[in-house]
Amino acid sequence: MTDIVERRTLFIGGRWTDPAGDDTIAVVSPHTEQVVARVPHATPADVDAAVNRARDAFDHGPWPRMSLGERIETVTRIRDGLLARHRELALLVTLQNGCPVTTSVPVQAQSAVAAFTAALAVAKELRLEEERTGLTGPLLVRREPVGVVAAVTPWNVPQLAIAGKLAPALLAGCAVVLKPSPETPLDAYLLAEVCEKAGLPEGVLSVLPADRETSSYLVAHPGIDKVAFTGSVGAGKQIMAAAATNLTRVTLELGGKSAAILLEDADLDQALPNVVAGAFVNSGQACVALTRILAPSSRYDEIAQRLTTAVARLKVGDPSDPTTTIGPLVTKRQQQRNLDYIRIGLAEGATLLTGGRVPDHTPTGWYVEPTLFGDVDNAMRIAQEEIFGPVVCLIRYQDEDDAVAIANASDFGLAGTVWAGTDEHGIEIARRIRTGTYSVNCQRFDVAGPFGGYKNSGIGREFGPEGISAYLETKTVHLPAPVQA
Template sequence: MARNSDSKAASVEQSASAARFERDGSGLYIGGRWRARPDAEMMPLVDPSTEQVYAHAVVPTIADADEAVLSARRAFDSRVWRDVPVGERAVIISRAYEIVLQSLDEIAEIAAFEIGAPVQITRMMTGVVGNVIAGMSEIAVSEGDVEHGNGLWEFEIQRDPAGVVVDVVPWNSPFSGTMMKSAQALLAGCSVISKPPPTAPFAVLAWARALEAAGLPDGVFGVLAAGAEVSERLVTHPGVDLVVFTGGTAVGRRVAELCGRNLKRVILELGGKSAAVVLQDADMQLAVDSVASGVYFNSGQICSALTRLVVPRTRIDEICELLRQKAEGVVIGNPLDESTTMGPMATEDHYRRVLDRVRAGENEGAKRVYGGIRPDSPDLGWYVTPALFIADNEMNIAREEVFGPVATVIGYDSEEEAIAIANDSTYGLGGSVFSADHERAHRVASKLDTGSVTINGYTTNLLAPRNPHKSSGIGSVTGVAGYRSFSSTRLINLQAGAKAWRPTELFADNTN
C-alpha cells in the first residue's frame, strides 16, 4: 500500500517553526490594523500531523464582526478603492502576489501546520492561483466599467462593484481559496472580509500582509477567523452586500437560507461526487492517472475530485489493479517532508468522519478493495490510506461526499446506463469522459448533468465560467461570469429605436 516518508528531520523543523505563530497570535486583521486583545479568549490550534498544540488564536466575537463590517463599509463608501482605475487595482494585486512568492516557503509551512497540506502542494496551488490572478486581471481590464449595445433601444450597461463581500473559505484550502476569490472581488472594486476557519487563520493573514505591503488602502481587506455564531452575524449583517461561500452542502443551505431572508446576493460552491465515465475504448491508464490526481491530491479533500469511476463491468478488475498501483506510489508522511505527497486529514473530526464512512461502506455491502485505514506510521497524526470500493450506485459510499482519499468503482453494461449512473446523483459539480473516439466522448459529455466536464483528463478550468448544478451550488466564481458576480449593473436607455415600444405615445395630444 502507500509508502511512508522518513519524517525525523521534518519533525525537528516542525518544532522549531512553531514559534513563528506567536509573533501574531491574534488571527484578526480589521481596518488595516492587526488586532490583539490581552483579555481575549484564545483557542488552541492542533497540528494534524502530530496532534500537538502549536499556537493559539483569538476567538472572534460579535463585536469583532460588527467592527469588521463597519470598517469594510467605510472603505467602500469612501470610494478609496472602487475609484482606483481597474488597471491600477490589478497592479496592486499582482504586487501582493509577488510578495507572497517571496515568503512562499514560510506560508507552505504554515499550511502544513494548519491543514496538514504537504509543502509541495501549497507551492503548486499558489502557482495555480497566480495564473488565475493574472488571467482575471486581463478579464477585469477588458471588461471595463461600461458596455454599449443596441436593440429596440440604444443602451449602455454601467458596472459598479457589488459592495462589501464576505468570503467564507473552506478548511481544506483556506490560503489559495482566499487569494483566488478575494483577488476577483478586489479587482471589481469591492471591499472584502475573509472568513477562514477558526482552525486555520494564519496563512490567510499572510495574504493580508502582502496586500497591505502592496498598497491596498486600509479597511478594504479584513480577516476574521470566526466560528459558527460570529459567521452567521457576518452573513446576516445589513452592511454586507454579497456572500461567497465555499464548503459543504449542508452549511451552504444554511447560508442560502440566511441570505434569502434579506434577499442578499449569495454565491455557493458546495460539495461534489463527480463521475469519471470510462468508455470501453478508453485509455485505462489515462483514466486512472486522472482519477488519482484528484482523489489523492490534498488527501482527497477536494470537492471536484473524480470519486465515482463509472466503468465497463468487464474491465472492473483491470481498473482496480491500475488504481492499486497508483495508491502504492502515494507517500504518506509529515507535510514538511519534501517527499510527502499525502498528509493527514485537516481536522480530527473529519479524520473520524472519513474512517466512519469507510466502515459504513463495508457494512452496507460495498467491497473494499484496499485502504481506508490508519497507516502504521507515522505514529501520530490524522492519516488515512488511499481507499477503493466496488459498489452499486444506490449505496451511500457511492452517493455521499466522503471528502477523503476514497474512490468508488461502479460497473455498467451500456453507454446509456453509464450516462444514467453518472447523472443519478444529488451533486453536479464536475466530471470527465474517457474515450479514444473524441466525438463519442463529446456526445456523452453533453448529456451529463454537471457544471463542468473534461474529455480525457481531469482539470478545473479556473479561467472559464463554471456554474455548478443541483446541490453543488449556485453561481460562478470563475471566468468572465465569475468576475461579473462581484459587480452590480445599471441599465441606461439612451435613444429609442424605430421598433421600440413608447408608452408615452398612448397619451400624446393628437387633437391637432
C-alpha cells in the same frame, strides 16, 4: 518541535487591531497533533467593526471610485507579493492543513497566484460602461461594484478559495471581510501582510478567523451586500437562508461526488494514473475529487486489479516529506468521519479492495489509508454522500447510457472526467453530464474558466469573466433621445 506562532491582533480594515474578546484559536498540526499556532478568535463585535470600516470604505472611500486601471495596479502588487512569498505560503498550508508539500506548492500556493493572474487578465478586457441603442432612445449600461462582500472560505484549499473570491471582488471595486476557517488561519494572515504592503486602501480588507457562530453573524449582517462561500451543502443552505433576510446576493461553491468514466476503448495506461491523482488529490479532501470511478463490465476486473495496485502504492506519511502522496486529514473529527464511512461501506456490502484502516506506521496524526471499494452500487451511501477524504468507489456499468445515468444519479454536479478512445467521443459524453466542470481525456482545473456546480454543488461561478461578473451590479442609464431636425 516547531515553535508556536503567536498572533495577537486581527486585520480590521487594513489596520492590525486588538480583538474585542480574549478567546483564541489553537491551530493544531494534523501530523503531530501538537499546537503550532494561536490566533485571536474574532467576535461579533469584531465583525461589526470590520463591516463598518468596509461600509465606510465602499460608500465614501477611494477604492470603488478609482479607475479600473488603478485597481489593476494595486491587485497586481498583491499578486506579485504572493508570488514572492509562495514557498512560505505553501509551508504554512502544510503546517496547518497536513497537505503534502508536493501538493501545497502547486495546488495551494502557485494556483492562488495563478488565480490572481487570471483575474487580472479578465479585468484588463473588462468594459464597465457600454452605449447601446434602445427602442426609445440611447442607453448607457454600467457595471458597478456590488458593495461589501463577506468571503467565507474553507480549510482544504484555503488560499485558492480566498483568491477565487478576493481577486475579482477587489478588481470590481468591492470591500471584503474575509472569514477564514478556524482550522487554517495562518495563510490568511500572510495574505493580509501582502495586501497591506501592496497599498490596499484602509477599510477595503479585513481578516477575521472565527468559528461558525461568528460566521453566521457575519453572513446575516445588514451591512453585507454579497456573501461568497465555499464549503459544505449544509452550511451553504444555512447561509442562503440567513442571506435571504436581507436579500443579500450569494455565490455558493459546495460539495461534489464526481465521477470518472472509463469507456471501453479508454487508454488505461494514460487514464488510470490521472484518475488516481484526481481521486486522492489533497489526500481526498477536495470538492472536485474523482470519488466515483465507473468501469465497463467488460474491463471491470482488469481495472479493479490495476487500480488496487496503484492505490496501495500511494505513500502515506509526513506531509513535509517530498515523497509523501497522502498526508493526514485536517482534524480528528474528519479522520473519524472517514473511518465511519468505511464501516458503512462494508455494512452496505461493498468489497474493500485496499486500505480501510489507520496506518500502522503513523503513531500520531489523523491518518487514513487510501481506500478503494469495489462492487459498489451507486445507491450506496458511500457512492452518494461526500466523504471528503481518501475513500473512493469503483462502480460497474453495462453500456455508455448506463454510465451516463450513473454519473448523473447524484445530488451533486461539480466536476468529472471521461476517458475515451477519441476526444470527439469524450466531448459527446461531456455534453450529457450535468456538472459545472468536466475534463475529456485529461484531469485539469483551470482558473481561467468559470468554476461552480449544478444541483447541490452550488449557485454561481468563480474564476473567468463570470467570476468578476458575480461582484458587479448592472445599471441602465436612459439618455435623452436626439432632437429631430
